[in-house]
Amino acid sequence: MALPVREQVTYWGIAAAVFLGLLWFLGNVITPFVIGMAVAYFLDPVADRLERLGLSRAGATVAITAGAVVIFVAVALLVLPTLIQQAISLVNAAPEIARQVQAFLVERFPTLNDNGSPISRTLAGIGDTVQSKGGEVLNGVIASLASIVNVVVLLVLVPVITFYLLLDWDRMVAQVDRLLPLDHAPQVRRLAGEIDRTLAGFIRGQGTVCLILGIYYAAALSLLGLKYGLVVGFTAGIISFIPYVGAIVGGALAIGLALFQFWGEWWFIAGAAAIFVAGQMIEGNVLTPKLVGGSVGLHPVWLIFALAAFGSVFGFVGMLVAVPVAAVLGVMARFGIARYKESRLYRGLAALEDARDGSGKDEDAA
Numbered sequence: 001m002a003l004p005v006r007e008q009v010t011y012w013g014i015a016a017a018v019f020l021g022l023l024w025f026l027g028n029v030i031t032p033f034v035i036g037m038a039v040a041y042f043l044d045p046v047a048d049r050l051e052r053l054g055l056s057r058a059g060a061t062v063a064i065t066a067g068a069v070v071i072f073v074a075v076a077l078l079v080l081p082t083l084i085q086q087a088i089s090l091v092n093a094a095p096e097i098a099r100q101v102q103a104f105l106v107e108r109f110p111t112l113n114d115n116g117s118p119i120s121r122t123l124a125g126i127g128d129t130v131q132s133k134g135g136e137v138l139n140g141v142i143a144s145l146a147s148i149v150n151v152v153v154l155l156v157l158v159p160v161i162t163f164y165l166l167l168d169w170d171r172m173v174a175q176v177d178r179l180l181p182l183d184h185a186p187q188v189r190r191l192a193g194e195i196d197r198t199l200a201g202f203i204r205g206q207g208t209v210c211l212i213l214g215i216y217y218a219a220a221l222s223l224l225g226l227k228y229g230l231v232v233g234f235t236a237g238i239i240s241f242i243p244y245v246g247a248i249v250g251g252a253l254a255i256g257l258a259l260f261q262f263w264g265e266w267w268f269i270a271g272a273a274a275i276f277v278a279g280q281m282i283e284g285n286v287l288t289p290k291l292v293g294g295s296v297g298l299h300p301v302w303l304i305f306a307l308a309a310f311g312s313v314f315g316f317v318g319m320l321v322a323v324p325v326a327a328v329l330g331v332m333a334r335f336g337i338a339r340y341k342e343s344r345l346y347r348g349l350a351a352l353e354d355a356r357d358g359s360g361k362d363e364d365a366a
Contacts, residue, residue: 023314023317023318023321024313024314030317031316031317031320032157032158032161033161034317034320034321035158035161035162035320036157036158036160036161036162036165037161037165038203038320039068039158039162039166040162040165040166040169041169041199041203042203042204042207043064043068043162043166044166044169044170045200045204046060046064047060047061047064047166047169048170050063050064057167057170058167061163061166061167064166065159065162065163065166068159068162069159079230082230083230083231083234086227086228086229086230086231087231089228177189191331191332191335194331194334195324195327195328195331198298198327198330198331199323199324199327202241202298202303202323202327203323204291205288205291206241206291207241208287208291209240209241209283209287209288209291210237210238210240210241210246211237212237212287213236213237213240213246213279213282213283213287214233214234214236214237214238214240215233215237216233216237216279216282217232217233217234217236217237217250217275217276217279218230218231218232218233218234218237219233220233220275221233221254221272221275224258224268224271224272224275225268226254226257226258226261226268226272227257227261228257229254232250232253232254232257233250233254235249235250235253236249236250236251236253236254236276236279237250240283241300241303242300242304243300244280247276247279247280247283250276251272251273251276251277254272254273254275254276255269255272255273257272258271258272298323298326298327298330299330302326302330303322303323303326306322306323306325306326306329307319307322307323309322310322310325
């Protein structure tokens with residue numbers, strides 16, 4: 001006999017409280033394990049495919065780990081220093097860019113030259129605000145990365161944890177499946193399958209789309225010769241998980257910078273715009289249909305709220321677990337709504353009439 005609903009809610013509530021308590025008290029201690037689990041989950045389909053091609057699980061894991069380490073080292077040595085340098089340079093150049101914007105507008109709208117006008121005061125303060133706030137954000141990010149993701153985590157713990165998790169991933173999943181309560185195992189498996197499809201669509205699918213777009217935008221803008229093209233493209237790629245926002249923000253920033261750098265050379269300005277138009281066409285017609293497929297079940301607003309809430313309460317590790325938790329809550333909410341619509345609370349008299357009709361049919365059949 002299954003447990004009453006009240007007891008089930010109690011047990012699941014205790015499990016959720018323990019999970020949140022571990023996030024709160026352990027914090028940075030479990031960060032490498034969370035990162036390793038996320039990377040292992042991302043790479044598990046690759047390992048499965050290599051196994052189908054004839055490699056053993058250990059051989060597939062070794063091959064994937066070696067390739068990932070090579071790629072990470074190359075990015076850390078070749079791309080990351082330039083990215084940080086351009087980001088700092090862009091923040092420091094913000095006041096000068098704001099002054100150029102003001103001069104450009106004053107030349108065409110002389111009334112803005114009045115120092116007492118609200119628009120003039122706003123333009124004068126934009127650059128200094130961006131510089132101060134942007135500098136604080138960059139310093140905070142760099143300081144956080146330095147304290148949370150230290151050299152030991154990057155070079156030793158995360159690869160080792162990822163290796164062992166990836167090696168035993170299928171075995172761990174099978175072991176967890178055997179521990180499911182027998183009365184609820186089929187339902188739990190169905191919900192877990194929905195959660196896995198949601199996470200696979202977002203983390204594996206949308207994450208790959210963001211990575212490809214970030215590389216494309218950064219490389220194309222750099223080849224165009226745009227200053228700060230690497231950081232603009234990287235930023236546009238990161239926020240591309242929100243539909244159209246990455247292209248709009250990145251395109252506006254790239255075109256704005258191109259106007260100042262290439263003023264009069266309209267082909268370069270048009271080229272910056274064309275890069276983002278082409279990126280949107282590639283994303284909508286090729287990348288998203290192939291890598292993400294249908295709806296991943298995570299609304300952008302819900303995802304942004306989860307990232308902000310968990311990041312604010314639990315810090316960096318909270319942001320890492322925000323997407324899986326959002327996926328679980330989303331699937332559970334849809335399951336709860338479906339059960340609610342089947343209940344007498346929702347259907348009211350219609351449920352009683354269906355029950356009566358069913359009992360009448362049973363009597364007639366007898």
